[in-house]
Amino acid sequence: MNNQELAQSIVKSLGGENNIASLTNCITRIRINLKSRNNVDLESIKQLDGVLSVIDNETIQIVLGPGKVTKVANAIHENTTIDVGVDDTGDDSEFDIADDTKAAYKAKQTSRFQKLFRHIGNIFVPIIPGLVASGLMLGIANLIMNLANPDAGILDPAILDSSWYQLLQAIGNLLFGALGVFVGINTAREFGGTMVLGGIAGLLINAPVLDDISSLNLFGLNLQVSTGLGGLLGVIVAAYLFAQIEKFVRKRVADSLDLVLTPLITLLAGSIATIVIIQPIAGLLMDGITWFLVDVMLEAGGILGGYVLAATFLPLVTVGMHQGLIPVHLELIDQFGSTTLLPILAMAGGGQVGAAFAIYLKAKDKRLRNTIASSLPVGILGIGEPLIYGVSLPLGRPFITACLGAGFGGAFLSLSSVGAITVGPSGLVLIPLIADNKYLLYFIGLLISYVGGFILTYLFGYKEEMVQKLYGDTPKPQPKKGTPSQSAQQETTHISSPLSGDVRPLSELNDQVFATEAIGKGIAIYPSEGNLYAPVSGTVTTVYPTGHAIGITSDSGIEILMHIGLDTVEIKEKLFELQIAKDETVEKGQLLCTFDIDSIKQKGYDIASPIVITNSGDYENINPINQQHIEAGNILLTVDNNELEPIKGD
Known part of the structure; x- marks a missing residue:
């Protein structure tokens, strides 16, 4: 019985696909939740060739063993309307090429820098939905303001003085005003500290009293202090330090005094270190990063700088280093009201979309064309991972031509000073978040990146033999066998x-x-x-x-x-x-x-x-x-x- 036949027999013995509420697979077994136990024949499943065991608990577990379980789950997915997933993790099943490729690249991110950027991602990714929602709220408020402009003559200017408009603006600004607190909380959670102490670290960096004080005298040294010095980078480092101090103190304080002394010592020592050491150093680092990206790459670099930034962004994504740019974007938004860096980097996804169109037109393999057809819509909307990890990166050369094509869109936007008012989306979804009504310029840049990725990939990036790289079978090592001249032996x-x-x-x-x-x-x-x-x-x-x-x-x-x-x-x-x-x-x-x-x-x-x-x-x-x-x-x-x-x- 092959895997297709086994899959069909399992579904039939479970009462048909309409009787299966959910089906997931792990490394050894398929787990099924049924709508009804009527017409279910578990004994027949136990007798099927390839089934190692059947366990009937809250869920039915059909044990097939490593490797085979994935192939049978795949067969069920392809021949029924049942959606197969990996046990409650929210991911697709492990036979997915995109998941395998992404996992492979993540598994190789083991250097200290890559682990650092992974930590930064874990800090900021949970905040992104709030940033997107808040940005859209501000975008709506800006649209109303533009329509209420006397030159536009569309809305009554009096609407800008209404309570509802003021409330809309206030809600949009809430998260940005308290962003340091959320970053501090997530940093503490990431590094094993108490979350409220991490939140205090975020409050400390942005405390208004620092501007009022302006300077502190410490051991005869006159230290200049200011609110927000060091930005979100300072918050991350301060919250990390708080967590390390807390763990150090907790190991050395009696249990009866832990609740009182540990947070007190953490707050005192951490606050002094933050104001005296972390804020000045983090401030210099943020100024240096901003200077390099904005003044050197964008302003001095011009077209070339924009091209390089857009063309090299996705290679940074594959090694996890892109997460380190999130605090830079937010710092730019805090200083200038928008980040001109984000729209340029978003062109990288446009290059992948163009490359995917080119491969779809040239490819003869049905599996590859189906993969592209299912991934393109979300890629156009700005979710590029299915195209990157499922198509261009496994093929190799199309990934390079897509990146090079994206650079043309970045070069165009570098001349236009197009900014975004928040971070998170890319592709078409970023359009409502573009600052200063430069929506059309951003869209033109996106089209240029589509065309650049398409042309380079169509001409130089794809050959039909590359498909074997995606779907070719890797021979499995076999046990050593004897040769005609060898005698039987035991090893x-x-x-x-x-x-x-x-x-x-x-x-x-x-x-x-x-x-x-x-x-x-x-x-x-x-x-x-x-x-x-x-x-x-x-x-x-x-x-x-x-x-x-x-x-x-x-x-x-x-x-x-x-x-x-x-x-x-x-x-x-x-x-x-x-x-x-x-x-x-x-x-x-x-x-x-x-x-x-x-x-x-x-x-x-x-x-x-x-x-x-x-x-x-x-x-x-x-x-x-x-x-x-x-x-x-x-x-x-x-x-x-x-x-x-x-x-x-x-």
């Missing part, structure tokens, strides 16, 4: 422990799939530290988007599944930090993933981590080590190959 392979911790048999796990060895034989580890290492040298064949499960195929063909905790696929917070990507070659002992053990436990999840050989049937003996505790890198399992019959000649 033993040692599997190192990927974790440090206590060792327990799979049978003790509170998960029927692993406990019954339905997926394969192995052992469980209760980790003592949050580092997962490669147990063998080989190829990463499976990386679950959440990071909680990773599969490796050794150079000799042993397929190893490492599953951190039980049911941890349900965790929505970023408690797993991948250090590798799918299809990457790894060496034994290489760090694969880091994870937060304490947070996983606090959320009530079982930290027991199964280490399983998923192709156990290919081997004669799989023997776990006989000890209670193990350190990562020590021998965990021994695998004896089946005795191989000599291969006969033709």
Whole structure:
């Protein structure tokens, strides 16, 4: 029974697609919520070829094993109207090329700078919906003001003095006036501090009293202080410092005094350090960044500067460095009322749209054309990730031609001083947020980037053989076979422990799939530290988007599944930090993933981590080590190959 037939049989035995309320898949199983239990035949599903186990709890779990579960879920999605997702994470299923490509690039963002920008993204991304909404409110207020201009003669100028208009403007400005507080709160949360103390750090940077004081005398030094010095960069650094001081003090204060002394010392020490050190340095850094981007790249650089900024923006996106520009945009808005940088960078998405049109016209492969057709509408609206990670970046050359084409739109806008009154959207969605009624100029720039990306990609960026790069199958490493001159022999392979911790048999796990060895034989580890290492040298064949499960195929063909905790696929917070990507070659002992053990436990999840050989049937003996505790890198399992019959000649 192939995967298509298995998918059809499963849906039929569940009462048909109309009886399935939701269907998600994780790394080993499909989970189904049914509308009705009538006409459901679980016994028939258990007998299907390829089904390892069926578990009937609140949801029905059909265990298929790594790899196969994705293909069957894909088949269900393609042949029914059922939407298949990855267990409650809000992402698409893992067979999606865009998700795989995005995960691969994110997994490689492991340098200190890239991690820093990722932290900045985690601080600002939750605020963006509020920034967009507030910006649109101000945009509506500006539109009313323009229509009420006596030269326009469309609205009565008296409307500008009305309470409703004043309220509209006030609501639009609320978030911008308190932005430092929200940034401080999110920074504290990101770095493990108390959120209210992070909020105070944001208030401190923008405290009006600093302008009233203007200078402070400290040890004979006359320090100049001012409200807002250092901007949001200062807020981030101050809130981070507050969090570090708080954690340092808490470890050294008695529990009975923690509630009083820890926040007091944090506030006193953090405030002094912020005013004396952080604000002046952050102020210089923000002035330097603003000077380089605005004065050097845009004003002095002119057309060339605009071209370079637009053409290089998406490469920054793929390595996560674009998040670092959010505080720069907001600083420009605070100083000048709008950011001329954002519309230029938004041209990068326009180049991708143009490139996608070119590929669609030239491509013969139906799968690629369907991917583009489904991704183009949202790409035009400014959501470029499906096109970037699903089309141009995996193909390679079209990504480059799209970036180069986008530069022409950036060059045009650099001559027009087109600004945006808030951050967040791009594409057509950014039009209502363009400042000073320069909507048409922005739209023309967007059209130029479309055309630039289209022409360069159509002429130089796409060849039909590139499709194999998207959809070609990667050969799976195979176990070593004998040759006509070899005699039958037995080989033993040692599997190192990927974790440090206590060792327990799979049978003790509170998960029927692993406990019954339905997926394969192995052992469980209760980790003592949050580092997962490669147990063998080989190829990463499976990386679950959440990071909680990773599969490796050794150079000799042993397929190893490492599953951190039980049911941890349900965790929505970023408690797993991948250090590798799918299809990457790894060496034994290489760090694969880091994870937060304490947070996983606090959320009530079982930290027991199964280490399983998923192709156990290919081997004669799989023997776990006989000890209670193990350190990562020590021998965990021994695998004896089946005795191989000599291969006969033709």
